[in-house]
Amino acid sequence: MRYGDKDVLTGVDFVIHPGEVVCLLGPNGAGKTTTIEILEGFRERSAGDVRVLGQDPRRVSEAWRARTGVVLQSWRDHPRWTPRTLLDQIGGYYAPYSTPDRTRPIPTDELLDVVGLTELAEQKISTFSGGQRRRLDVAMGIVGRPELLFLDEPTAGFDPQARREFHHVVHRLADLERTTVLLTTHDLDEAEKLADRVLILAGGRIVADDTAEQLALRAAVDVEVKWSRDGERFVHATQDATAFLRRLLDEHGDAVVDLEVRRASLEDAYLELVQRHEAGQSDEAARVFTEVL
Amino acid sequence: MTVQPVPSSPVLHAVRLGLRRGWTEFVQSLRSSQDQWFYLFTAFLAVGYLYLRRDTPVEGTDLMLPSVALPSILGGLLAFGLVIGPAYSLAMEKEDGTLLRAKAVPHGLVGYFAGQLVLHSSSIVPQMVAVLVPSFLLFDDLMADPSGWFTVVWVLVLGLLATLPIGMMIGAVVPNAQKVGMWGMLPVMVLAGISGIFYPIQALWGWVQVIAQIFPMYWLGLGMRSAFMPDSAATVEIGDSWRTLETVLALGAWAVVGALVAPALLRRMARRQSGSQVAAAREAATQWVK
Numbered sequence: 241m242r243y244g245d246k247d248v249l250t251g252v253d254f255v256i257h258p259g260e261v262v263c264l265l266g267p268n269g270a271g272k273t274t275t276i277e278i279l280e281g282f283r284e285r286s287a288g289d290v291r292v293l294g295q296d297p298r299r300v301s302e303a304w305r306a307r308t309g310v311v312l313q314s315w316r317d318h319p320r321w322t323p324r325t326l327l328d329q330i331g332g333y334y335a336p337y338s339t340p341d342r343t344r345p346i347p348t349d350e351l352l353d354v355v356g357l358t359e360l361a362e363q364k365i366s367t368f369s370g371g372q373r374r375r376l377d378v379a380m381g382i383v384g385r386p387e388l389l390f391l392d393e394p395t396a397g398f399d400p401q402a403r404r405e406f407h408h409v410v411h412r413l414a415d416l417e418r419t420t421v422l423l424t425t426h427d428l429d430e431a432e433k434l435a436d437r438v439l440i441l442a443g444g445r446i447v448a449d450d451t452a453e454q455l456a457l458r459a460a461v462d463v464e465v466k467w468s469r470d471g472e473r474f475v476h477a478t479q480d481a482t483a484f485l486r487r488l489l490d491e492h493g494d495a496v497v498d499l500e501v502r503r504a505s506l507e508d509a510y511l512e513l514v515q516r517h518e519a520g521q522s523d524e525a526a527r528v529f530t531e532v533l
Numbered sequence: 534m535t536v537q538p539v540p541s542s543p544v545l546h547a548v549r550l551g552l553r554r555g556w557t558e559f560v561q562s563l564r565s566s567q568d569q570w571f572y573l574f575t576a577f578l579a580v581g582y583l584y585l586r587r588d589t590p591v592e593g594t595d596l597m598l599p600s601v602a603l604p605s606i607l608g609g610l611l612a613f614g615l616v617i618g619p620a621y622s623l624a625m626e627k628e629d630g631t632l633l634r635a636k637a638v639p640h641g642l643v644g645y646f647a648g649q650l651v652l653h654s655s656s657i658v659p660q661m662v663a664v665l666v667p668s669f670l671l672f673d674d675l676m677a678d679p680s681g682w683f684t685v686v687w688v689l690v691l692g693l694l695a696t697l698p699i700g701m702m703i704g705a706v707v708p709n710a711q712k713v714g715m716w717g718m719l720p721v722m723v724l725a726g727i728s729g730i731f732y733p734i735q736a737l738w739g740w741v742q743v744i745a746q747i748f749p750m751y752w753l754g755l756g757m758r759s760a761f762m763p764d765s766a767a768t769v770e771i772g773d774s775w776r777t778l779e780t781v782l783a784l785g786a787w788a789v790v791g792a793l794v795a796p797a798l799l800r801r802m803a804r805r806q807s808g809s810q811v812a813a814a815r816e817a818a819t820q821w822v823k
Contacts, residue, residue, distance in 0.1 A: 273809055302639040302640050312811065315629075329554055333639050
């Protein structure tokens with residue numbers, strides 16, 4: 241993908257399988273939104289081959305639209321409508337594409353309940369808070385019971401409770417409706433909770449593609465070991481936690497209490513990777529990440 | 534995953550949803566104090582002007598000013614509303630994501646544009662009621678012959694077909710809603726000044742008359758005058774005639790041009806819509822100093 245004479249996406253190769261929840265991570269400006277918009281068929285690409293649900297998103301049919309759902313970063317549309325009339329209206333377009341094993345649209349009452357907007361069903365959308373508005377956006381994205389759902393920073397501005405409820409919604413979609421989900425987020429904890437697989441985009445390339453767990457394991461970050469002995473607190477960082485613990489216990493035995501071993505998290509892995517990239521070592525970073533294991 | 538069979542006509546289904554959408558938005562508009570204020574304010578200005586000059590005789594006729602100016606102003610107001618209304622809605626809905634939402638839904642754009650047509654066509658009803666009701670209560674000799682209402686209807690329909698696509702085209706090409714003032718409001722105001730709405734067009738230079746007669750606003754005003762005023766008053770017009778055939782041809786030509794060009798421009802606009810464009814518009818709207 242190219243803007244003017246600057247290539248912004250140069251090495252974006254990945255496959256998402258039906259029913260997978262995949263999270264696209266990356267620093268601001270890495271090209272996450274551009275990537276997702278190309279897949280949604282909202283943006284022309286300058287080169288490359290893309291297939292989404294068997295079609296090139298550049299020339300998609302309305303039947304393809306009926307099988308996908310989109311939740312974008314910023315909607316402010318339909319301020320004068322109420323959630324009920326709007327979901328009835330938007331959902332109506334999916335009705336001709338209903339099949340016995342995938343009835344479309346999701347009935348409005350059921351959908352309002354799923355996103356927790358039942359009590360606000362008759363209120364003007366312009367009066368909604370940011371989080372309520374976002375839940376309505378999600379409802380409109382899934383009203384057609386999509387087989388593939390695109391979520392661009394879906395939980396930005398959510399409070400922790402709304403975030404947890406949203407995670408339930410995504411799990412529900414993936415488990416019960418067999419929906420394939422591609423989401424972008426800045427919340428690494430969210431990626432760890434939701435995603436079957438994580439893609440990290442940096443400098444226009446996919447520099448990592450694996451489960452959150454594997455990525456964390458690969459991060460060349462020390463393991464942190466904490467313990468107390470004789471009322472004193474100790475912290476030690478080590479590459480080899482097992483060997484260190486054996487020595488520690490051999491030496492002090494029962495005197496070691498409150499033992500805590502913290503492995504590298506996805507966040508550690510992510511930050512390390514992005515830092516390396518920003519230090520101009522993206523090629524190296526990508527190589528290390530693909531070759532370490 | 535298998536290809537799903539599509540029942541009879543999803544397009545027709547979308548048109549029906551679009552009609553309902555337009556009606557819903559029309560009802561919302563009637564209930565919105567913002568829109569009520571617009572209708573009442575324009576009507577107040579128009580009727581106020583007529584009231585102040587209710588005893589001014591019109592040269593060459595035995596009529597008072599309101600009998601001549603009301604149909605002209607009505608034509609001008611309709612042209613204004615039917616150009617600026619859709620231009621603003623499209624420009625704003627490009628920015629707030631409404632159009633993109635329609636694009637993300639199967640045949641959503643069909644429904645969106647059907648809704649726009651219904652919304653803006655029906656908006657002429659409150660506009661007319663707000664001007665006509667007080668006028669008929671305050672002034673005499675407004676409608677020379679009841680058969681004139683028939684003329685009002687066909688002039689309205691043709692005027693609608695001629696002006697609504699212009700508004701949609703402006704809305705499709707303006708870069709943002711703040712530019713509608715420059716690209717839409719300004720030219721329409723200038724046209725209102727030269728189209729024989731507030732004073733006879735013959736008072737202007739010949740070349741200005743020619744320009745005015747290219748655009749539909751003049752013909753909407755003329756058609757309305759022919760509907761409301763007695764045939765004997767045609768002497769105040771160019772060529773001492775209501776020029777009914779020319780009115781039909783001029784408005785019809787704009788309707789044809791609109792029907793041919795507007796869909797292409799709207800398709801181009803829809804193709805260019807993307808989420809980052811909506812996000813950028815949001816940024817730009819909050820950034821006043823550039």
